[in-house]
Amino acid sequence: MAGNQVPVTILTGFLGSGKTTLLNRILKEDHGHRIAVIENEFGEEGVDNDLLLQERDEQIVEMNNGCICCTVRGDLIRILGDLAERREAGEIAFDRVIIETTGMADPGPVAQTFFIDDEIADRYLLDAVITVVDAVHGDKQLDEHTEAQEQVGFADRILMSKVDLADPAAQERLRERLMRINPRAPIKPVNFGNAPIAEILDIRGFNLNAILEIDPEFLTSDEHEHNDAIQSFVFRSKKPFDPAKLEDFLSGVIQVYGPDLLRYKGVLFMKGSDRQTVFQGVHMMMGADTGRRWQPGEKPSSKMVFIGRNLPRDMIVKGLEQCLA
Incomplete structure (x- = not known):
């Protein structure tokens, strides 16, 4: 069974960081991957829930490029199990999963799902946590919200969005700060949600035998202007x-x-x-x-x-x- 596990990417990032733009590209672009995108509301009471979901049901929609978009509420384990069963029955086809943690602070509980539940662990392989950080507002968000810091701390890779709009010096300061919070996540710039799919998939950040990446610059930078938690x-x-x-x-x-x-x-x-x-x-x-x-x-x-x-x-x-x- 192990060879047949579906790789899963957890995509996180603070409000307005550009996660949705990125996901829309994945769902529309012709990249040849069949990806099931799970937009997980985690039962949070958002303002627009009543408009979006009159009936509290999952919606699983197949896109033109072969991807599947799945808007869910509630229990992630149940949804993943349901998707796996439908895949095994030949009703739907996908070869990887991306979970967007909408408005949810700490990706930890989502990541832990893949270690705690045996049936999920047999069918899915947690590949990586990817965090999108807004180059323009990221610094302020890190100051004001420990959730934003948690998302950075959890990342296997950080995608810095809106780099074309940010002042280069401020961007470099933000980069140094991100590196102090998390020295083991490479930081890649993205423009207009235009991250090549290869930057997001098959990173193997949770593979114990993966190379331990620590940015060498991290070890030399010692000025801590920010007292990040x-x-x-x-x-x-x-x-x-x-x-x-x-x-x-x-x-x-x-x-x-x-x-x-x-x-x-x-x-x-x-x-x-x-x-x-x-x-x-x-x-x-x-x-x-x-x-x-x-x-x-x-x-x-x-x-x-x-x-x-x-x-x-x-x-x-x-x-x-x-x-x-």
């Missing part, structure tokens, strides 16, 4: 970890700070192993996997990134140091 830090060590101590310590950190940990990820040097250990997590859910062998001439070392809300950085760093063998 969501911040990141990197832990590095050339000494090996004691596996039992590390597992105990990380379990404790997740128990206490899990709700405030958005994403954490690392490549670890474990005592007694000739292979890398790759780990990552979302909130309270953590997974680890054996990675590739350390190469001849390569100096084994550990590198971990933590992205979260008001994390006790010094306490976590000290604790990790105490787990070294």
